[in-house]
Amino acid sequence: MRTVLIVLFDEVQSLDVTGPLEVFAGAEARHAGSYRIRTASLDGAPVRTSSGLTIVPDHALADVPDPHTLLVPGGQGTRGPDPRLTDWLRDHGPRAERLVSVCTGAILLAEAGLLDGHRATTHWAYCDKLARDHPAVEVDPDPIYVRDGQVSTSAGVTSGIDLALALVEEDLGRETALLIARYLVVFLRRPGNQAQFSAQLAAQTAQREPLREVQQWISEHPGGDLSVESLAARARLSPRHFARAFQTETGMTPGRYVDRVRLEHARRLLEDTADGIEEISRACGYGTPEAMRRAFVRTLGSAPAEYRRRFRPAPLGPIRPEPTH
Template identity: 40%
Template sequence: MDSLPHTKLVVIVAFPNLPLLEVAGPGDVFFHASKAIFEKTGVEDTYHVIVIAADGTDQILTRSGITIATPVKIDDINQPIDTMLIAGYNFENSMIESSDFYNWLADISAKVRRIGSICVGTFALAKAGLLSGKNVTTHWDKAARLHRDFPDVHVDSSQFFIKDGNIYTSGGVSSATDLSLALVEEDYGREIAVTVARHLVLYLKRPGYQYQFGDLLPVNEYEQGVLSKIQEWMVTNLHRDLSVEQLAAHSNMSPRNFARVFLKETGLTPAKFVEKLRVEMARKLLVESDLSIEQIAEKTGLVSMVSMRRIFLRNLMVTPSHYRRAFKTTLNEVELT
């Protein structure tokens, strides 16, 4: 495969059954960046994007049922790869057990200017040994697993994307466009990146953090544990005093023993769990009800609008009003014809 000398070659290595947006998002960003650069400078083909199948096949079937042709193989490329992105890592795919792919990935990473991952593609980079000691992100729902499987990797699931040296990792699927815009800005400056973002109706830097999308509460693995016995009662009594003493009394336990068992089962102190439970219920009401923020604060035990704002910022890094604007349905505000 030949290309013009000035062209930055972007290679997306795609696993089977990946979300289409992980390929389409970066593809559109780099295409429109090339167009914007041509209109400004007259230089053509600034970026060239190709998709390569991680399993070496001629096509990739995406999760949505749309097939992406992948006729080009890595051996067909005879020019330097500027940027490589790993997309659609599949936990159930048998190829992830083969060391050949990860050996290849580790080898080629030394030959590209920068390498990155989209969503859970971070796991592929980690398995190739490229993330030891690195600061990275991934989809919020898989962050705990990444930390468990690769304890020498520093995982921050709050960010949409993170750069550490020439390693770039991104969060959920839509973060592929956040990362791609950042790469364009790094290459050609803010003006070009803003032009692309405006054309695609995107934020150049999306407000907020991944925290606003994730679940705050840990998965309860103890069906007969202390939490299972009192969680429903806690939900219906969020407006009341839920101190350790009150929770322990409801569980017929001493406060000291209750706190010890609760921390062991959930990984959180009772006070921290109650706070997160209140935030979870408040965010549900922000989206699903028309109650005012003051009413929601009172109903969930967050006391006041000021207190609720402070606790939301601590847990979600967004304010209650911002969260409501971002996630509340707009169907009743749009005239359907």
């Protein structure tokens, strides 16, 4: 029996709580005795989430034994938290076998000194703050979640579900995690090193219409001629002017943007289709499987075939929810 304790406080983000809770509850429903889930606030009093939802905790923090997995959600309540909460985390966090945060819950762990010397992430909007306020933490702003020893941190909101599914997979196996993912109608395909943003969201949208049209063209034609010269002609600019304007308005060079779009498209095809590696490499503009392999290894640390084996599981049969009583 692994106890999972979810810490509650006023102005918590409700989905940071309920997303992981549903994952662990789903695992317990399918494997009775696998998890015991508890929620607790400082005094055991109900808390009001940032969206106005009221959650009634099971316990006061002082009354719960040290858990196997201690999960700290984020939300507006992480700004200027009650010092008693930070003190409790500092005292009890090291006793948990796993420390987990969702979104800005990482800030609470950092303020308790529990992320010092660890690699961690949080919501993209707060990564700079986390790095600035806690220089002993190695902040990685890109992944949707990071696992470093006993400490696991995730980015904004829904990534807490991804991380919880990864923990269930570690505890109970991939098939159980897949069943839960399908029941919740989410994908068990987002690896921790997946970027918080798609290529289109990671870059700013250009202000000038010709450059916006070029961004759209790149996304719709990853296998086309996406050289600077070709894209500049489409924008009716000289190559030099186009490259400078594109970087100024999007914060990314044309080549970098094209690389991200092609990699993202290749990943989707590997995950969602049975197309061959050679066919995908042509469709995404790599030209050869070797060129695509180099791009995958450089960015993701695994070759396309290995990526497909890890993130395109065999289909499962229909889910029949087990009775809860």
